Amino acid sequence: MEFFERFAVPHPSPLIYASMVAIGLTILAIILGITYFKKWGYLWKEWLTTVDHKRIGIMYIISALLMLFRGGADAVMMRLQTSVPDNGFLDAQHYNEVFTTHGVVMVLFMAMPFIIGMMNLVVPLQIGARDVAFPRLNALSFWLFFAGAMLFNISFVIGGSPDAGWTNYYPLASNDFSTSVGVNYYNWALQISGLGTLMTGINFIVTIIKMRAPGMKLMKMPMFTWSALITNAIIVFAFPVLTIALLMGTLDRQFGTALFTSTDGGMDMHWANLFWVWGHPEVYILILPAFGIYSQIISTFSGRNLYGYKSMVASMVIISLMSFLVWAHHFFTMGHDAFTNSIFSVTTMAIAVPTGIKIFNWLLTMWKGKIRFTVPMLYSVAFIPLFTIGGVTGVMLGVASADFQYHNTMFLVAHFHNVIIPGVVFAMLAGLTYWWPKMFGFMLNEKIGKWAFWFITVGFCFSFFPMYITGLDGQARRMYTYSEATGFGPLNMLSFFGAGLMAIGFVIIVYNVLYSIKNSPRNIGNDPWDARSLEWATQSPVQSYNFPVTPEVESADALWDQKKKGSQIFKGKVEKIHMPNNSGLPIIMSGIMFVFAFSFVFYIWAGVIISAIAFFACMVYRTFEKDDGYYIPVSEINETENKNGGAN
Amino acid sequence: MKELFPAKQVNGFVFSLLLTVVALSVYFMDMSFELGMTILLITAFIQAGVQLIIFMHAGESKDKSTIYTSLFYSIFIALVTIFGSLLAMVWGYM
Numbered sequence: 001m002e003f004f005e006r007f008a009v010p011h012p013s014p015l016i017y018a019s020m021v022a023i024g025l026t027i028l029a030i031i032l033g034i035t036y037f038k039k040w041g042y043l044w045k046e047w048l049t050t051v052d053h054k055r056i057g058i059m060y061i062i063s064a065l066l067m068l069f070r071g072g073a074d075a076v077m078m079r080l081q082t083s084v085p086d087n088g089f090l091d092a093q094h095y096n097e098v099f100t101t102h103g104v105v106m107v108l109f110m111a112m113p114f115i116i117g118m119m120n121l122v123v124p125l126q127i128g129a130r131d132v133a134f135p136r137l138n139a140l141s142f143w144l145f146f147a148g149a150m151l152f153n154i155s156f157v158i159g160g161s162p163d164a165g166w167t168n169y170y171p172l173a174s175n176d177f178s179t180s181v182g183v184n185y186y187n188w189a190l191q192i193s194g195l196g197t198l199m200t201g202i203n204f205i206v207t208i209i210k211m212r213a214p215g216m217k218l219m220k221m222p223m224f225t226w227s228a229l230i231t232n233a234i235i236v237f238a239f240p241v242l243t244i245a246l247l248m249g250t251l252d253r254q255f256g257t258a259l260f261t262s263t264d265g266g267m268d269m270h271w272a273n274l275f276w277v278w279g280h281p282e283v284y285i286l287i288l289p290a291f292g293i294y295s296q297i298i299s300t301f302s303g304r305n306l307y308g309y310k311s312m313v314a315s316m317v318i319i320s321l322m323s324f325l326v327w328a329h330h331f332f333t334m335g336h337d338a339f340t341n342s343i344f345s346v347t348t349m350a351i352a353v354p355t356g357i358k359i360f361n362w363l364l365t366m367w368k369g370k371i372r373f374t375v376p377m378l379y380s381v382a383f384i385p386l387f388t389i390g391g392v393t394g395v396m397l398g399v400a401s402a403d404f405q406y407h408n409t410m411f412l413v414a415h416f417h418n419v420i421i422p423g424v425v426f427a428m429l430a431g432l433t434y435w436w437p438k439m440f441g442f443m444l445n446e447k448i449g450k451w452a453f454w455f456i457t458v459g460f461c462f463s464f465f466p467m468y469i470t471g472l473d474g475q476a477r478r479m480y481t482y483s484e485a486t487g488f489g490p491l492n493m494l495s496f497f498g499a500g501l502m503a504i505g506f507v508i509i510v511y512n513v514l515y516s517i518k519n520s521p522r523n524i525g526n527d528p529w530d531a532r533s534l535e536w537a538t539q540s541p542v543q544s545y546n547f548p549v550t551p552e553v554e555s556a557d558a559l560w561d562q563k564k565k566g567s568q569i570f571k572g573k574v575e576k577i578h579m580p581n582n583s584g585l586p587i588i589m590s591g592i593m594f595v596f597a598f599s600f601v602f603y604i605w606a607g608v609i610i611s612a613i614a615f616f617a618c619m620v621y622r623t624f625e626k627d628d629g630y631y632i633p634v635s636e637i638n639e640t641e642n643k644n645g646g647a648n
Numbered sequence: 649m650k651e652l653f654p655a656k657q658v659n660g661f662v663f664s665l666l667l668t669v670v671a672l673s674v675y676f677m678d679m680s681f682e683l684g685m686t687i688l689l690i691t692a693f694i695q696a697g698v699q700l701i702i703f704m705h706a707g708e709s710k711d712k713s714t715i716y717t718s719l720f721y722s723i724f725i726a727l728v729t730i731f732g733s734l735l736a737m738v739w740g741y742m
Contacts, residue, residue: 209714233718237725273737277729324725328736340740 006602010160010180011093020157049582051135053120054542056142058439060117061432063146067110070153072506074102076499079463083496085484095480096163097156097182103166107282108190109149111420114428115289116145116200119228122435123204125535125542126222128213128551133206135580141196141203143590148193151597155185159602162186165478167279168249170260170271175253181601187250188597192590194242201235204228213534215553219313222533222556223299223306227292230316231285234323238281245274254603269334276327284323286420288316290427291358294380297434298362300531301377302369305557308361315354322351332403341400348398352391359384374529375449379430382457383422390418393468408478411471414464421460429456429509437528441541442520448512455505462498466491532557537569543640545577545632574641577632589618660702667691667698 009016034040047055077098081090090098124132132138155161160180164173173183208229212221221229249271251257258264260271299306306312328336328344362384371377393415397406406412437443467475470488482488527536537559538547549570554561561567592614599607671691674684700706706715 209711233721237722241729267737270733270737273733277733321721321724324728325732328732331736335742336736336740337742340735343735 006181007158009157011097013091013094015094016156023154023157044584045582048587049139049584051131051139051580051582052544053124053131053135053138054439056138057117057119057121059142060113060120060145063149064110064114064117064428067105067113067149068506071102071105071110072503074098074105076503078102079492079496079499081480082482082492084493085482085486085489087481090480092480093163096165096478097161099478100162100165100168100182100186101152101156104152104162104186104190106420107166107286108193109145109152111286111424111428112193112197113145113149115231115286115424116141116197118224118289118293118428118431118435119200119204119231121439122431122535123225123228124207124211125438125538125546126225126533127208127211127216128534128547128553129207129211130546130577131580132203133211134203136583136586137199137203139583139586140589141199143586144196144199144593145193147590147594147597148189148191148196151192151594151601152185152189155182155189159185167272167275169275170249170252170268171262173249173253173271174261174268183249183253184601187246187253188601191243191246191250192593192597194239194246197235198239198243201232201239204232205236208232213551213553219310220553220556223295223309223312224289224292224533226313227288227295227316230320231288234281234285234288234320237324238278238285241274242278242282245271245278248274250600254600269331272331272334273328276330277324279330280327281323284319286424288319290424291316293427293431293434294362294383295365296531296533297376297380297430298365299557300434300529301372301374301380302366303372303530304365304369305532305560306361307364307367308357309556311357312361315357318354319351322347322354326351329398329400329403332400333407338400345398345400349395352395352398355391359388374433375444375446375453376430376434376529378450378453379426379433382453383426383430386422386426386457386460387419390415390422393418406471408476409471410467410475410477413477414467414471417464417467421464426456429453434529435535437524437540438535438542441524442516442522443524443528444512444516445520448508448515452505452508452512455501455508459498459501459503459505462501463495464498466495466498527559532560534558534569537562545579545637548574548637548641574634574637576634577637578629579632580629581627583627585618585622589615592618657702660698664695664698667695671695 034043047059050056077090078095081087081095120132120138124130160182162168162178162182162185163180164178164183164186168183168186171177173186208221208225248257248259252260252266258266260266260268262268295306295312325347326344328340329348332341332344362380366381373381393411397403397412397415433444433449470491471477473486473488475482475486475488524540526539528540529536533556534551534553535542537551547570549572551558551569552571553569554567558569562569592611595607596611596615599605599611668691671688674687679687700719706712706719709715
């Protein structure tokens with residue numbers, strides 16, 4: 001029994017036991033359901049082993065949505081706990097675990113897979129490629145991310161949840177102050193999903209540099225592809241820092257080194273430094289693809305080409321460089337002298353300039369356009385003022401001397417939710433609605449979608465604007481409760497009300513998906529939105545080989561050129577198409593990696609050694625495996641094209 | 649004969665040997681720590697450049713601009729990260 005004692009939850013509560021039962025029942029229901037409907041073969045052949053960028057994209061997005069609900073539940077729990085003074089719904093330890101989980105899940109397991117899912121889905125279609133450059137690596141990326149996400153998610157029922165905040169600062173995260181295995185989970189879950197992200201970065205840079213359709217010069221790429229290129233460049237340069245920081249943390253916690261200790265020559269604040277060397281570029285990894293999505297949507301629904309294409313690209317390149325120059329503003333109050341803080345303060349304010357350029361470009365794209373207020377456009381239009389408010393409060397926080405007043409308060413919490421929710425979450429919901437027909441061949445209901453939009457937007461304002469006020473009044477972040485005398489009660493209740501509205505909004509989105517699966521018409525054609533770029537020139541849903549003939553383009557708005565200027569995208573004649581084979585190796589390797597990391601978390605060295613050997617064995621197998629892919633014959637292509645209405 | 653003789657590579661090889669000798673001299677000769685480190689840093693960066701351009705053929709292929717762009721981008725980020733961390737953690741830390 002002694003062996004199993006380590007898996008017990010150190011700080012249990014009825015809520016956690018209920019979750020254990022719920023998780024057990026859900027897994028059982030899924031397994032029984034799949035067995036009953038005899039879907040194992042289908043699932044394995046069509047999804048789990050797939051290397052198709054569209055299906056990997058869809059799996060990323062499904063995982064992201066699941067994690068959105070996990071993180072959302074955490075958010076509602078926190079708002080409920082703080083809705084009235086001296087509330088006893090959660091105790092301090094549980095509150096710590098909940099906000100830690102909320103932060104990690106929302107940033108790394110919701111926002112990241114959502115943007116990577118969007119890139120998977122859209123980038124190869126926008127550049128006219130058949131798949132990404134390394135399709136199997138892409139599958140491995142997804143499954144590594146998935147293994148990391150699952151590892152993180154089981155922590156609260158097996159062994160204890162991490163509780164040192166999503167920033168996981170040392171010495172709080174050291175063995176002395178975080179005694180459960182929670183922070184080990186944090187280290188390993190982020191480590192393996194980070195590996196997946198790094199592979200994605202390399203994969204997409206190569207894809208975009210090497211696999212563009214004839215005629216698509218760099219400056220003729222659609223804006224989302226540009227944002228994906230820049231984002232992946234940032235990923236490749238930022239993520240190794242996280243990898244090393246996590247490794248150093250692991251060495252400290254599991255092998256007794258003294259890198260992040262406050263004694264024995266360690267530097268505890270160096271974790272904060274390394275974390276934000278990765279963490280601030282990470283912010284731009286999240287927001288740049290969102291900017292790309294908004295650019296596509298605003299241009300489509302304004303009926304105009306994107307204003308200031310070159311300045312859009314230039315500002316993204318500048319942002320990508322400057323995102324590496326500002327990280328110390330996350331710890332202005334840590335003990336720097338005024339000179340150091342001034343440097344990072346100035347760079348922080350300077351980075352608002354290229355972002356401002358982009359805002360004006362979007363406004364000028366809409367200027368004199370024929371705007372159609374569809375659901376994606378509503379999110380984009382709401383994004384502009386809300387994001388600007390978040391940006392302005394960001395500049396306030398960037399003033400180092402004033403930051404001593406705001407830091408570690410709800411003002412900061414309000415600020416970063418104010419940029420991330422209208423910035424990233426709105427973009428993802430807009431992109432999801434916009435590209436939904438490319439994934440599934442039908443559209444989401446507009447009317448229900450607008451209801452969801454209003455609930456989420458109004459709910460957002462109610463949730464987060466009160467925090468600006470309580471923050472300025474001195475309410476510290478991450479405090480599980482407060483006394484009535486502080487007077488924070490009513491505004492926190494308002495914030496809880498807003499969180500409730502947002503939750504209703506997300507439930508409406510789920511309802512919308514179910515409703516649309518049942519009721520939406522299926523014969524929507526290639527281009528239901530009257531859009532502009534290349535992905536709309538092929539079928540909805542997209543056939544496995546993307547394009548029957550390699551497209552040839554003249555500008556970023558290839559389809560618009562064809563519709564308005566009569567230029568031809570598909571000039572050649574249909575030939576047999578070379579496609580990559582499916583492979584079970586990525587999911588198997590990620591399963592092994594999961595065992596490896598899980599064993600490492602609990603110091604089960606036998607498991608670590610065996611799974612490490614198995615992992616390398618898989619790599620050796622892959623090295624000697626002969627896999628030349630397969631060809632889709634012309635007859636089959638013609639059949640597919642005719643069945644779905646023919647290639648343009 | 650002149651076309652067959654890889655003059656550039658042979659010269660590069662001799663030059664990189666020379667750089668190694670200069671770097672080695674830091675160990676064998678008696679000099680101050682600062683001077684030694686300066687010599688090591690300079691010879692190391694020149695050595696890296698020689699290897700990259702002459703022996704790894706950067707700049708000889710079609711994707712020359714891509715290679716140099718990513719090279720300069722990574723040098724920029726490496727320098728910023730190192731000197732920024734020094735500033736944040738050592739020089740500017742009270």
